[in-house]
């Protein structure tokens with residue numbers, strides 16, 4: 001029998017593709033062809049063994065990965081119904097459409113995405129008479145919805161066993177805000193027959209657990225269960241796969257614990273590592289031929305990941321021909337770093353490389369700002385693959401509109417800012433302003449200034465808005481640009497409004513804008529108008545043809561991809577690894593993220609960092625990852641000042657020495673016994689309440705503390 005799907009596979013890949021029975025774990029390092037092996041396995045099951053597609057569940061991490069797999073399979077097998085190849089969420093939707101009646105929901109239940117959740121919570125805030133000051137939407141999404149739905153699924157009993165009247169009574173009785181919000185949310189869900197993303201997983205797991213006849217039916221159906229990117233599935237998703245494979249006992253998982261980068265969504269390296277403990281009959285197949293990267297890139301990546309503690313040691317062999325070692329550039333400033341990247345890209349383009357062969361990866365969205373500015377100065381076409389370009393992000397547009405209110409005070413900027421934050425100036429009032437402006441042939445802002453004392457604006461924030469714009473506008477020439485921006489953000493209440501939503505990514509972006517404005521202001525000849533003109537030109541690039549463009553994206557969104565030329569920028573302590581890291585486990589995850597980034601590269605890899613001051617005003621040092629990789633594995637464009645390595649090592653030693661956790665008892669040579677109240681990794685100190693001292697004290701990590 002012809003089996004073209006097995007052609008060209010190496011012996012381990014072939015073994016993975018053709019071992020159909022039992023519990024099988026495939027440890028597949030980056031670039032070892034796991035997608036290829038998985039696809040071959042699917043064809044082997046359906047064609048060689050004759051298993052119907054409806055009896056095979058294949059769980060992928062993203063829709064994109066599912067589509068790619070389907071395409072490859074169809075190329076071999078023609079048009080086939082590949083119904084159960086998809087993400088775990090899409091499987092759950094299929095499952096619930098058939099089974100959700102068990103929970104008295106109709107099969108046309110609605111699915112709430114994150115935006116819907118946010119909107120629903122806002123409505124609940126209003127209904128409960130909560131103001132944003134008391135609690136913020138983002139906080140509540142994390143604290144109430146995520147936390148409660150991820151940690152336990154007892155809430156499902158509540159939704160389905162309590163009738164509406166009882167639920168309403170519980171809401172009325174509780175005086176705990178989070179409980180009230182949560183119950184209300186459940187009430188709304190029930191009323192609208194709505195499921196959010198967590199529910200899709202939870203309801204499925206719940207039905208499988210509580211309804212044996214349903215479990216039986218699906219176990220019968222799912223004769224082969226395969227899970228791709230297993231390192232990033234959560235415990236509950238794993239539970240679903242285990243339940244489904246419970247009868248035929250054919251569970252095939254493939255992944256790489258070194259690439260676990262979704263611990264924050266409850267994935268855990270241990271689930272993969274412990275598979276053989278859970279299933280003592282499990283067979284482990286290791287794919288160790290790396291087809292993707294040059295030996296030099298692979299060696300540098302391996303040197304980095306070896307510094308992690310909790311891992312399954314593996315050795316990868318590169319089969320690509322030798323190439324240059326990864327290049328490392330330490331820049332004196334962010335601008336120099338971005339310009340260096342732009343210059344290197346230009347060299348590649350001149351040598352005939354197509355722009356879409358090149359990717360620039362970064363840890364966080366805000367890092368794209370200096371790159372975008374440099375690329376536009378250098379007329380390089382780029383496309384942001386994850387999220388929006390820096391100056392097109394909503395919060396940046398808001399800030400820029402506020403700055404424009406200080407210069408042009410045009411109607412577009414006015415309409416963007418007047419109700420952000422909300423100032424209770426609704427449609428009717430705006431209509432009134434438009435009429436005044438049209439009659440008098442003046443701008444909307446001018447119209448507001450003239451009418452602000454009228455009754456129509458009573459009880460609104462109009463007067464404060466006018467005051468903020470006027471005050472900062474008058475002072476704008478006597479302060480540096482950075483101060484002007486800070487003042488308008490303070491007086492308008494905009495920054496506070498963002499803070500209340502506690503959306504860290506937006507705040508990071510605004511902090512980055514402040515630094516850009518401050519840097520622009522360092523040139524005394526640059527006026528606010530000049531800065532705004534520069535920004536306008538940057539945003540005007542939006543319409544350009546992006547097909548032939550360099551790709552910019554966060555590392556998380558580069559998962560599973562590969563590019564001939566990869567740049568990783570912003571390799572600084574406090575940025576990557578991020579300053580938010582507080583435990584050795586989190587540091588391991590940062591290192592895995594760096595590993596994922598490095599192993600995307602096929603031919604050449606470029607690493608860079610820059611000196612200067614970070615968002616938190618701390619002097620930036622090169623990332624410890626540069627030293628983890630080792631001098632011998634990198635080509636340095638410029639030598640580092642000698643003191644740097646020692647400083648970074650000391651910093652890492654102090655951070656990994658955060659031996660104590662919140663709640664632990666410690667003993668101090670002078671203050672005696674105390675309890676850790678906070679671990680502050682930014683200031684590298686603990687907050688401790690000592691028994692014999694009345695007030696709490698900040699004590700540095702390096703103080704001689706022992707377990708109390």
Ligand SMILES: Nc1ncnc2c1ncn2[C@@H]1O[C@H](COP(=O)(O)OP(=O)(O)OP(=O)(O)O)[C@@H](O)[C@H]1O
Nearest residue numbers: 008009010030031032033034035036291292560561
């Ligand atoms: N047996 C093989 N012979 C030649 N090339 C192969 C073979 N298997 C895989 N490749 C090539 O290796 C590269 C990586 O394969 P694939 O994308 O399947 O890897 P992966 O294991 O899914 O990677 P990652 O986990 O890093 O995302 C691809 O370019 C693929 O064509």
